[in-house]
Amino acid sequence: MAQSLQITAASLDPALLDLPWDVPLEEWPAKVLAALPRGISRHIVRFVKLSGRVIAVKEIGETVAYREYELLRQLGRIGVPSVVPVGVITGRVDREGEPLEACLVTEHLQFSLPYRALFSQSLQADTATRLIDALAVLLVRLHLVGFYWGDVSLSNTLFRRDAETFAAYLVDAETGDLHQHLSPGQRSYDLEIARVNIIGELMDLQAGEFLEESADAIAIGEMLVERYCDLWTALTDVEMFDAHDRWRVAARIDRLNDLGFDVGELDITTDVDGTSLRIQPKVVDAGHHSRRLMRLTGLDVQENQARRLLNDLDTYAADQDRQGEDEEFVAHDWLTTVFEPAVRAVPREFRGKLEPAQVFHELLDHRWYLSEQQRRDVPMTEAVASYVSTILPGRPDERAVLGVDTEALPVLLD
């Protein structure tokens, strides 16, 4: 029976209709492609140009496509860092009328980096550690909202620079499930999958000579388990103390804020005679600093970038002797006189290299180095000029890193 092409999307970009859906994804012409995909994928995936942006198109079974689309939408709604689904295309047929696989379309995450790209850029030796940290945070956040991933790995994650660290985004939700709560069994199995996958991926990088033979892949994989458990404990553990030590409630909240989490709900109970208190965070939300920065300046940036920017804002308030003033006013002035001029000083041709907040983070670092070197307080304008002429030109464009030089390997192709 003849079927017609069907597009399920929250908001439809008409340009989507112009893509060659009657051609198997593998044979899409180069002119619609943004780059060839790289890395390990069990399905055929292509990066496609669409109305000035880039989308990722994955050929996949129809039910699985709808399921993943819905899961990604739910994850987006509850604020978990994940790729944004665009839509599902079904009812595809080729020119001979033979049915073609359904497609799941997602937005390409700007300025995100696949882990392979990070290793092929010969970054600092602690790259692996920083990626693991980011992945541990992501996994904890997913588990807190009841998401069982089922296939945690570096290749199912994208990384964005976040000041001196990385922020991780979930890319592939195909094996995932959203539950009300996860059982300890589910969490520990997800963690075990993550450990084995990460070690496998690092061993593969070693086999391909992208990672030094001396790096201990197993230890790095185990580090994820350790980081995850530490963070999980800090966020969820029950704490008991004497009722007189009430300051410990505030201290716990501060500690969670330091880790980048807000406490939405704290369970406080006293024992029968009221001599001891028992506290346990019930609802914690990541993004403590980025939310605060957003409220003050409207800037939407990563957590550690926000931390860095807020520090600079505090320094600014102190320098201007305005610490007693309404924070919003000071923040507004900082935004228009410090942040924006600095970021705008980046020539247009360099704007695809880093996100503005990351540029600002590097500027602060650069100014610090210059000041150290010259043993004086180098003003921002000077630091900007020096950064733009000496550092930035050497940086790669990271707005759309879609592939690195390793083979694509869809497992299921003949």
Place this chain on the structure above:
Amino acid sequence: MATVTFDKATRIYPGTERPAVDALDLHIEDGEFLVLVGPSGCGKSTSLRMLAGLEDVNAGRILIGDRDVTDVQPKDRDIAMVFQNYALYPHMTVADNMGFALKIAGMPKAEIRTRVEDAAKILDLTEYLDRKPKALSGGQRQRVAMGRAIVRNPQVFLMDEPLSNLDAKLRVQTRSQIASLTRRLGVTTVYVTHDQTEALTMGDRIAVLKDGLLQQVGTPRDMYDTPANVFVAGFIGSPAMNLGTFPVLDGMAQVGSAKIAVPRVVIDGFKPEDKNSVTLGFRPESLDVVAVETPDSLQVEVNIVEELGSDAFVYGSLLDQTGKPSQNISSGAGDAQIIVRVDPRQVPKMGSTIHVRMRPNEEHLFRAGTGERITTV
């Protein structure tokens, strides 16, 4: 290798009243390939995840061999979730792709090599062991992914809809590979699918679930020939069985325009909830097209003919004495529809009326009140 036992295993999700899996009793023999099948929400995946340790067991126990694993962590259960992750690493050799999990576990190199070579022999991958996955075909890459599970020598293989994200061609190919491979290995396998064809073709035995309750467990033949209730009767078989509930008068059920004799034992066993009716099931292939005047024949108006080359099926309406379509019958084609297998060389025209007769002793009788099978012999 080991047996698997669900002993009144129950899973109740927080905030729900009805158990997702309700006191499941199921014993799986050592080396057996058991398929859990049922419509979505029936509890099949939950049952598998309980066995894997990914769902809490709220009541009852789960045993692997003689060992009670109800409270054992998933990674300590000695099971393998096959195909959970079948991405291959491009820079590693096929041997390393198969054995890397053993390396992580700290197994000596020589032992890893032996296990990988043994698995490769079974998987016909020996000559590719030192190559990169790029050099393999799609089917071979799938076998490498299976090899990863095999080298671990797990007690039980678990597979949750492993074919759902493959295209149709590879699905059929992989289906037969899995079935033959697990039998060659003799590893106890629990396999979840919603597809009854997959269940019938792969399982040594099939367990059908609905609403968290085990409906029936048996060989594919058992399920097909003696379904335990109306649900199993309608679920197993493609196209599905024709089922209808008919009033019984003077020992005869009025089916469309025909009167069908109902065995004495059925009438004697009537309970108030049966309301003097019986549910009658007959498969499309249990109907023969007969001459117009044949006694006890049913009249079927032909709506659609589906020709499949070796087979042909009529999808039609069962007509009553007055020549109107009868409503109290259903089939895989929907309510008020009946399916008849016909000779592909003599297919009736659309819109025509054919006469069909049930083959003796091929009907299935169920209690109208409860849907349970009535045994007549």
